[in-house]
Amino acid sequence: xxxxxxxxxxxxxxxxxxxxxxxxxxxxxxxxxxxxxxxxxxxxxxxxxxxxxxxxxxxxxxxxxxxxxxxxxxxxxxxxxxxxxxxxxxxxxxxxxxxxxxxxxxxxxxxxxxxxxxxxxxxxxxxxxxxxxxxxxxxxxxxxxxxxxxxxxxxxxxxxxxxxxxxxxxxxxxxxxxxxxxxxxxxxxxxxxxxxxxxxxxxxxxxx
Amino acid sequence: xxxxxxxxxxxxxxxxxxxxxxxxxxxxxxxxxxxxxxxxxxxxxxxxxxxxxxxxxxxxxxxxxxxxxxxxxxxxxxxxxxxxxxxxxxxxxxxxxxxxxxxxxxxxxxxxxxxxxxxxxxxxxxxxxxxxxxxxxxxxxxxxxxxxxxxxxxxxxxxxxxxxxxxxxxxxxxxxxxxxxxxxxxxxx
Numbered sequence: 001x002x003x004x005x006x007x008x009x010x011x012x013x014x015x016x017x018x019x020x021x022x023x024x025x026x027x028x029x030x031x032x033x034x035x036x037x038x039x040x041x042x043x044x045x046x047x048x049x050x051x052x053x054x055x056x057x058x059x060x061x062x063x064x065x066x067x068x069x070x071x072x073x074x075x076x077x078x079x080x081x082x083x084x085x086x087x088x089x090x091x092x093x094x095x096x097x098x099x100x101x102x103x104x105x106x107x108x109x110x111x112x113x114x115x116x117x118x119x120x121x122x123x124x125x126x127x128x129x130x131x132x133x134x135x136x137x138x139x140x141x142x143x144x145x146x147x148x149x150x151x152x153x154x155x156x157x158x159x160x161x162x163x164x165x166x167x168x169x170x171x172x173x174x175x176x177x178x179x180x181x182x183x184x185x186x187x188x189x190x191x192x193x194x195x196x197x198x199x200x201x202x203x204x205x206x207x208x
Numbered sequence: 209x210x211x212x213x214x215x216x217x218x219x220x221x222x223x224x225x226x227x228x229x230x231x232x233x234x235x236x237x238x239x240x241x242x243x244x245x246x247x248x249x250x251x252x253x254x255x256x257x258x259x260x261x262x263x264x265x266x267x268x269x270x271x272x273x274x275x276x277x278x279x280x281x282x283x284x285x286x287x288x289x290x291x292x293x294x295x296x297x298x299x300x301x302x303x304x305x306x307x308x309x310x311x312x313x314x315x316x317x318x319x320x321x322x323x324x325x326x327x328x329x330x331x332x333x334x335x336x337x338x339x340x341x342x343x344x345x346x347x348x349x350x351x352x353x354x355x356x357x358x359x360x361x362x363x364x365x366x367x368x369x370x371x372x373x374x375x376x377x378x379x380x381x382x383x384x385x386x387x388x389x390x391x392x393x394x395x396x397x
Contacts, residue, residue, distance in 0.1 A: 057294025088263020108386020114392020151331035
């Protein structure tokens with residue numbers, strides 16, 4: 001029980017002191033749980049980063065859940081996750097109570113007009129940063145360009161099409177391209193996959 | 209019912225936002241516009257506040273949107289919705305399916321998801337840029353060019369570039385937000 005509370009308190013501290021989310025938090029988690037407390041090995045920690053990066057949802061949540069589970073099973077996962085979320089929940093809730101009243105002050109409204117520009121800039125730079133990190137193959141670049149153009153066009157023509165579908169289409173194309181490559185590989189490696197049902201999936205690959 | 213809608217919307221966002229933080233902005237924009245919760249300008253205000261306060265941006269946004277639409281219970285449900293998928297997937301992966309991530313099929317799926325997510329972030333930025341700077345929400349809208357916004361945008365590019373040249377690292381988002389707040393008071397008076 002004591003360890004659970006220690007875990008939760010540590011997570012609260014991390015939740016309270018990370019600005020900018022995800023990757024900033026990874027270094028704090030490493031510092032607390034691997035270097036200082038040694039509750040986790042480096043190897044396990046790197047597994048966590050891999051999981052966080054390849055699963056949906058906020059990286060901080062993946063991290064807190066993973067570390068909590070490693071430390072104390074399901075209760076650990078719950079306490080860790082609740083801990084990391086609580087400080088920002090309280091802060092944001094308090095802000096939200098008087099945010100609109102705050103915005104009705106004229107100079108604050110002017111300030112926020114400027115801030116909106118900064119946020120658009122931040123979203124642009126996040127997209128560029130992530131694009132630089134993307135491993136670029138003809139396949140990924142094609143998916144990138146196709147989705148970017150389609151999403152902008154649909155929005156400009158006021159056609160409602162949830163981004164969720166783009167993510168799912170991306171997943172299907174990834175799988176399709178993989179199966180297609182598997183089928184058309186000459187060496188024996190993919191031999192066992194060369195059964196008859198695959199061409200159906202491979203056909204999807206031609207869509208982009 | 210607003211509570212259920214908030215919970216389900218944020219559950220959906222949490223379930224498909226691969227890559228955290230900015231990855232959920234396009235999804236959140238879809239949900240907020242479709243449900244009539246926030247305008248683009250309000251969304252940007254909320255992102256600014258979420259970015260300048262501690263904690264994951266996605267969680268902060270969920271709390272903020274939930275609270276603005278349905279008070280404390282809305283905030284709780286939206287936050288629970290956005291963290292639940294990540295929580296469950298992580299527990300499943302550690303507890304049972306650890307090897308799943310090393311399968312080639314899983315990697316192949318992610319190789320298609322990643323560029324799609326980055327493209328969605330870029331397109332959200334482009335669409336918000338058009339609406340904020342030119343007043344264009346869809347084809348056919350009258351152009352309402354905002355010179356101060358464009359000037360400020362150019363100034364921010366310059367600041368970010370100079371900072372990188374001189375200090376060798378990226379400028380902090382909070383600094384840019386504060387700077388733009390001050391510039392906003394001057395420019396939009």
